[in-house]
Amino acid sequence: MNSIGRNACRARRGLALATTRVLAVSAAFLVANLASTIVRGAAPLAEPPRISHPLLVLKDAAGKNVLETGEPISTRQTCGGCHDYDFITDSFHFQQGKNEMNAKLLASHGIAPFNSSPGMFGKFSIIPNRQLTHAGVADVSDYDMSQPEWLTKCGVCHTGGGISEVDLAGHRFLTPEAKANGSLDPSYTVRDRVSGKVVPWDWAKSGVAESDCFLCHVPKASRGARREAMTAGNFRWADNATLADTGIVVKQANDTFNYNHAAFNPDGTVKAEALGLSDPTLENCAQCHGFTAKNVTVIQAIQHADIMRGTEKAGWIYNGAKISDTVTPNIVGREQMDFPWDVHAAKGLICIDCHFSPNNPGRMIQTDAAKNLNYRPGMNDIAVYLKRPDHNFARGNIPPETVNMTRHNTMRGCEDCHDAEKAHAFLPYKSLHFKALACQTCHIPEVHFWAYRSDEWGFLMDTGTSRITFRGIDGDIVNPDAKVTGFKPAFIPARGKDGQTEIRPTNLVTGVYWFDLSKRRPVFTWQVQQAFFTGWDPDNGWTYRPEIVKAFGDKDGIIDRDQARYDSPEKIALVRGLLQKYAGISDPELRIEVVPWAMSHSIAGKGQATKACTACHAKNSILHRPLDLDNFLPKGVPTFFQGRKIDVVSWRGKEPGFDNRPLLASFYIIGNSRVAWIEWLGWLSVAGALLFVLIHGGVRIFGGRR
Amino acid sequence: MNAQEPLYSLHERIWHWLQAAGMIVLLLSGFAVHYPDHFGVFGSMANAISLHSWIGFALILNAFLGLFYHLTADKYHHFLPKMDDFTGGAVRQARFYLYGIFKGEPHPFETDPRHKLNPLQKVTYLALLNILLPFQIVTGVLMWGANRWPAAFERVGGLRVLGPAHTLGAYLFLAFVIGHIYLATTGHSPLSLIRAMITGYEEPVRHRRAAEETEPDGAGDAPALAGDATTPPVESAEPVPIPPNA
Numbered sequence: 001m002n003s004i005g006r007n008a009c010r011a012r013r014g015l016a017l018a019t020t021r022v023l024a025v026s027a028a029f030l031v032a033n034l035a036s037t038i039v040r041g042a043a044p045l046a047e048p049p050r051i052s053h054p055l056l057v058l059k060d061a062a063g064k065n066v067l068e069t070g071e072p073i074s075t076r077q078t079c080g081g082c083h084d085y086d087f088i089t090d091s092f093h094f095q096q097g098k099n100e101m102n103a104k105l106l107a108s109h110g111i112a113p114f115n116s117s118p119g120m121f122g123k124f125s126i127i128p129n130r131q132l133t134h135a136g137v138a139d140v141s142d143y144d145m146s147q148p149e150w151l152t153k154c155g156v157c158h159t160g161g162g163i164s165e166v167d168l169a170g171h172r173f174l175t176p177e178a179k180a181n182g183s184l185d186p187s188y189t190v191r192d193r194v195s196g197k198v199v200p201w202d203w204a205k206s207g208v209a210e211s212d213c214f215l216c217h218v219p220k221a222s223r224g225a226r227r228e229a230m231t232a233g234n235f236r237w238a239d240n241a242t243l244a245d246t247g248i249v250v251k252q253a254n255d256t257f258n259y260n261h262a263a264f265n266p267d268g269t270v271k272a273e274a275l276g277l278s279d280p281t282l283e284n285c286a287q288c289h290g291f292t293a294k295n296v297t298v299i300q301a302i303q304h305a306d307i308m309r310g311t312e313k314a315g316w317i318y319n320g321a322k323i324s325d326t327v328t329p330n331i332v333g334r335e336q337m338d339f340p341w342d343v344h345a346a347k348g349l350i351c352i353d354c355h356f357s358p359n360n361p362g363r364m365i366q367t368d369a370a371k372n373l374n375y376r377p378g379m380n381d382i383a384v385y386l387k388r389p390d391h392n393f394a395r396g397n398i399p400p401e402t403v404n405m406t407r408h409n410t411m412r413g414c415e416d417c418h419d420a421e422k423a424h425a426f427l428p429y430k431s432l433h434f435k436a437l438a439c440q441t442c443h444i445p446e447v448h449f450w451a452y453r454s455d456e457w458g459f460l461m462d463t464g465t466s467r468i469t470f471r472g473i474d475g476d477i478v479n480p481d482a483k484v485t486g487f488k489p490a491f492i493p494a495r496g497k498d499g500q501t502e503i504r505p506t507n508l509v510t511g512v513y514w515f516d517l518s519k520r521r522p523v524f525t526w527q528v529q530q531a532f533f534t535g536w537d538p539d540n541g542w543t544y545r546p547e548i549v550k551a552f553g554d555k556d557g558i559i560d561r562d563q564a565r566y567d568s569p570e571k572i573a574l575v576r577g578l579l580q581k582y583a584g585i586s587d588p589e590l591r592i593e594v595v596p597w598a599m600s601h602s603i604a605g606k607g608q609a610t611k612a613c614t615a616c617h618a619k620n621s622i623l624h625r626p627l628d629l630d631n632f633l634p635k636g637v638p639t640f641f642q643g644r645k646i647d648v649v650s651w652r653g654k655e656p657g658f659d660n661r662p663l664l665a666s667f668y669i670i671g672n673s674r675v676a677w678i679e680w681l682g683w684l685s686v687a688g689a690l691l692f693v694l695i696h697g698g699v700r701i702f703g704g705r706r
Numbered sequence: 707m708n709a710q711e712p713l714y715s716l717h718e719r720i721w722h723w724l725q726a727a728g729m730i731v732l733l734l735s736g737f738a739v740h741y742p743d744h745f746g747v748f749g750s751m752a753n754a755i756s757l758h759s760w761i762g763f764a765l766i767l768n769a770f771l772g773l774f775y776h777l778t779a780d781k782y783h784h785f786l787p788k789m790d791d792f793t794g795g796a797v798r799q800a801r802f803y804l805y806g807i808f809k810g811e812p813h814p815f816e817t818d819p820r821h822k823l824n825p826l827q828k829v830t831y832l833a834l835l836n837i838l839l840p841f842q843i844v845t846g847v848l849m850w851g852a853n854r855w856p857a858a859f860e861r862v863g864g865l866r867v868l869g870p871a872h873t874l875g876a877y878l879f880l881a882f883v884i885g886h887i888y889l890a891t892t893g894h895s896p897l898s899l900i901r902a903m904i905t906g907y908e909e910p911v912r913h914r915r916a917a918e919e920t921e922p923d924g925a926g927d928a929p930a931l932a933g934d935a936t937t938p939p940v941e942s943a944e945p946v947p948i949p950p951n952a
Contacts, residue, residue, distance in 0.1 A: 432853060432865075613751035614751055618742045668864075670865065675873075682878070685880075688881065689882075693888040
């Protein structure tokens with residue numbers, strides 16, 4: 001072999017060796033990688049970075065940077081630059097019925113015509129016995145709550161947009177078209193508390209409250225500061241007030257706000273970390289809806305002098321912490337409650353997981369029931385969502401709330417996440433149970449908190465207002481040492497997601513109020529005050545009329561809490577006469593109204609849920625639980641339930657209790673329900689047979705016959 | 707007829723007692739469901755429902771076996787009343803229960819393996835087997851099948867209709883059972899009929915003959931059976947069929 005040949009041979013061997021080495025290294029690398037991948041498999045993936053909101057300029061009503069002008073923030077200009085402000089605010093959080101003021105629509109849903117809308121802006125409630133004045137009233141006796149007054153009381157939560165920007169005729173306040181239609185126009189007037197007269201509202205002074213996007217989208221939003229601004233009628237600065245805790249604004253002595261330049265970037269945009277725009281957090285929603293937290297052991301359901309609404313009405317606490325870990329309040333028996341306040345909260349679910357924007361591509365329901373489509377492509381366009389996020393958030397059907405009445409039950413039902421068939425192995429006749437009962441019926445066996453029990457406006461206390469009682473607490477709700485005993489819900493029929501009538505748990509709030517039969521509406525609170533009191537002054541407050549003191553007071557002329565009750569027909573007749581005499585109500589009628597507040601939070605897991613058959617299927621079925629109503633209830637007056645005259649008050653117990661038998665008459669609960677004539681006929685036939693045996697047999701025996 | 711032929715064959719006795727036991731368990735478990743506060747004998751309501759369903763289906767099967775047996779063994783005619791049974795026969799039997807029995811009168815209708823039921827029984831069983839039993843089966847099966855055939859269940863009104871209807875049927879069955887057991891004591895001796903349903907045979911005939919001899923009207927009722935050519939003369943002291951008056 002020549003040198004060339006040898007070299008070539010060496011080269012081939014070298015190439016082969018090199019190739020072998022490369023392959024070996026590659027194989028080792030692959031094996032190492034594979035092993036590494038297997039080992040890493042169990043490790044959690046890092047959370048992907050969230051897409052943050054672009055930096056923005058806070059603008060005033062003229063569209064200029066507020067840093068330059070010092071004017072209040074205009075969300076219409078600031079947020080509306082990218083998002084469709086008018087579309088967003090045409091939703092129920094902002095309108096509260098204002099965009100549903102349609103008499104035909106109300107009538108079709110059985111809402112009495114004295115209401116002007118199905119939402120809080122226009123619908124009467126026994127809490128707080130006030131009515132929004134109808135547009136176009138000509139008589140001051142038809143005037144109760146005006147739009148500006150509504151905003152000072154309810155506008156704390158109902159965050160602007162329609163109700164605080166536009167009058168009842170549809171004109172934006174402070175525009176040339178916006179003019180009062182007469183001296184009683186409820187959009188431009190207010191009843192003066194001292195004089196009782198209807199006086200003009202100064203919109204130029206109060207300004208207009210635009211949609212408060214910050215209340216829901218800024219984690220450090222301050223409802224307390226907003227509350228101060230709104231209750232003071234300082235609407236113009238309300239949105240700024242909401243940012244009081246962010247460091248962006250600083251309150252001034254004249255109730256305006258300055259801007260803190262340190263919270264802004266050199267280019268005039270506000271610093272992202274100062275504003276922190278995000279999806280609504282638990283804490284954002286909690287500010288208005290009820291006590292809500294991820295994991296909190298101090299339950300403070302009264303914030304900024306308001307009881308958190310959902311907790312107030314239904315006693316719910318949405319909290320992931322265990323009840324046994326509660327520091328305050330004093331939950332009786334909490335040592336034994338080694339389970340969370342709400343199982344969904346404990347699993348980390350936040351409000352918007354269920355109450356999502358219906359066109360949010362990440363959460364939306366992509367079915368179209370009207371077209372029998374389980375999946376409808378083309379709905380999830382992110383651009384559409386970002387421009388026009390639908391703020392008619394997915395919701396259930398929560399009596400007595402009727403707002404956004406054509407869009408109830410838009411959220412996913414329990415069954416959309418849970419496979420109830422598989423999860424209830426112990427339960428016979430599953431589909432029958434699932435059809436007749438809401439999931440909450442078994443999964444809210446008890447509420448371990450307090451809630452409203454009654455609000456009585458039929459007899460006014462010396463504060464000029466109602467007597468409120470609570471259930472589930474032994475003591476005052478503001479006393480941290482008061483024993484919180486909790487309560488078990490009552491049950492009513494309600495419309496389920498599929499349109500069927502199902503049994504649901506509720507808290508019951510009983511109202512006693514006067515109804516004006518001649519005008520077919522509740523008597524206004526100011527009219528009841530005219531009947532009860534000679535007047536009000538800043539030093540002495542309200543002074544009862546002598547007739548009231550004589551009938552209800554003790555020998556010293558004092559009416560204490562227990563004496564303030566209608567315990568005889570004569571007392572009812574007396575106040576009826578006073579209403580006629582001093583308030584001009586020609587035909588007043590005292591009424592009881594039992595209002596159910598449906599429960600859907602404070603969900604118990606399978607360990608605490610009701611499972612025993614005989615809990616329902618027995619003589620003392622929990623489904624007919626006689627929840628105590630109010631020991632001050634007057635006897636012999638008409639009782640109403642969900643707008644209908646139905647006697648749902650039972651007087652058989654020590655205290656008046658709820659009797660839901662007329663409501664659940666369409667349900668046959670085996671082991672509990674009895675059809676009277678069937679039982680009579682059945683037992684009569686059995687008794688007849690026994691009687692025959694006794695008589696016939698007796699004669700045979702004693703007659704000596706076979 | 708062979709004098710050794712029992713009034714009730716073994717098949718009939720087993721069928722009867724299975725029906726009886728099933729019916730009693732159904733009544734007890736049914737009342738445990740209807741009155742869970744007072745009839746907690748089955749441990750839990752779920753147990754009572756489960757037992758009620760199983761026994762119900764067993765009883766339905768037993769009913770069909772009985773139907774099959776009576777059809778194939780040519781014994782269905784026992785249950786078929788003649789026109790006279792609805793009027794004269796039933797009245798005579800009712801008169802016996804309400805009057806004659808206290809006077810020591812003989813049974814108006816003598817029975818034997820070919821004529822096991824008196825007219826009143828025939829009419830009662832006609833209603834029981836053709837109306838009440840199917841009614842209970844249909845209402846019961848529909849309730850049992852509420853999960854399986856919800857459309858059918860709802861079409862008839864759901865639990866609101868079926869529950870009370872089934873309950874009424876149960877009361878009527880209970881009334882029947884009480885009457886049935888009592889009337890089973892109205893044989894020649896209080897236990898003779900029950901014993902017959904156990905052994906197949908009633909008491910020795912001499913007791914019956916002695917009894918008949920003391921009853922002045924007994925012969926008057928005998929022609930009711932005279933037309934039956936298969937009815938044998940009672941001649942020996944061998945066990946003979948007895949009238950199932952219950």
